[in-house]
Amino acid sequence: MTVSDFDSFLTELPKCEHHVHLEGTLSPELLIDLAKRNNIKLPEEHPPTIEALYDRYSKFSCLQDFLDHYYVGMSVLIYEKDFEDLAYNYFVKAHQDGVHHAEVFFDPQAHLERGIKLTDVVSGITKARTRAESDFGITTKLIMCFLRHIPSSDALTTLHAAVPHITTGHITGIGLDSSELGFPPHLFKEAYATARELNLELNYTAHAGEEGDHTYVLGALDDLKVERIDHGIRSADDDATLKRLAANNTLLTVCPMSNLKLRAVKSIGDIPLRKFLEYGVPFSINSDDPAYFGGYILDNYKEVHKHFNFDLATWIKIAENNIHGSWINQDRKDVLLARVADVRKKYIHLA
C-alpha cells in the first residue's frame, strides 16, 4: 500500500476528538490579531511576532514551560466574539481533518481570574458550536476543566458559577488539567463529588499519567470516579492499572505530538500504543493544544501511522473505540459506526 493511499484513508476515517483545549487552538496569527484588536500588551518576555512565537513553541522543555506560555497567550481573549472566533476556527480545521464529533475543553478559572465573565466565554463557544453543527453536521460537547495549580476551593466556587450553563446543557463534562506533578487527583475529590451531588447529568474525565506516574491514573479512577483518562500514557508502567483500564473499558485520550513536544516521550514510537492494544485498553488520538504543538488531529494520526504502521483493521478498531468512548447517544454512535464501515469498504484494498 502506498503512503498517499493511507493518507487519504486516514483523512476520510471518521474521527472523534476528545482531548483538545480550545485555548490551545489559539494560533500565533490569531493571538497577534486579538492582541491588536483588544489593545492587549503582552509581557516583555513573551515573543512579540508570529515568527518568534512559532520558534518559541518549537522548544518547550516540559508541561510547565508550555503552560507558562499558554496562560499568557490566552490573555488576548476578552470578548464573547473572541471565544466564538477561536472555537469556530478550531471546528473548521477539525472538519477539514475528518472530525465528526468533538468534545472540547476550556479553562473557566483562567478567564474568571482575569475578570472575564463566564457567560461571555460560554456563550461565545456555544455560538461557535451551533454554527459548526449547522455548517458541517459535526456534533460537539463542552467540558469545563478545573485548574489543578489553583486551590481546590476555587474549583468548587467555579462549579457553582457554572451551574446555570450546566442546567442549560451548554456544559456537559467536567475535567481536570494544568500542572500535574504535585497536584494529585484526590485534591479535587470534593469538587467532583459536589458536581455529582448537584445531581447534574455530567460526564467526568481528568488529565492523569501525562507527567505523573500510574498512581495519578488510579487516583483519578478511585477519588474522582472518572469515566475517561486524559493522556494516561504512564498507565503502561503498571500491569494492574492496564488490566483495570481494560476491564472497565476506560478510554485513554492520547495526544502523541503533545507528548513529544512536552518531552513526556523521546519519540512518538515510545508511546505505549501497542501495549494498550495488547491489553485491550481503548484509546483515542487527539491534538491537545494544536496551535502550540505543531499539528491538528490528522497530523497526529499521520505521525502515529509513521511510527506504528498499523494495518487497516487496527485503524478501524481505533475509530470504533473512539465512537464507543464518546459521550453521545446510541443513535449518533450508530451513524458514525456506519460511516466507519463505509470507509473500511472503500479502502479494503489496503488490507
Ligand code: HPA
Ligand atoms: O497537555 C496539557 N496538560 C495539562 N494541562 C493542560 N492544559 C492545556 N494543555 C494541557
Ligand SMILES: [Zn+2]
Ligand atoms: Zn490536555
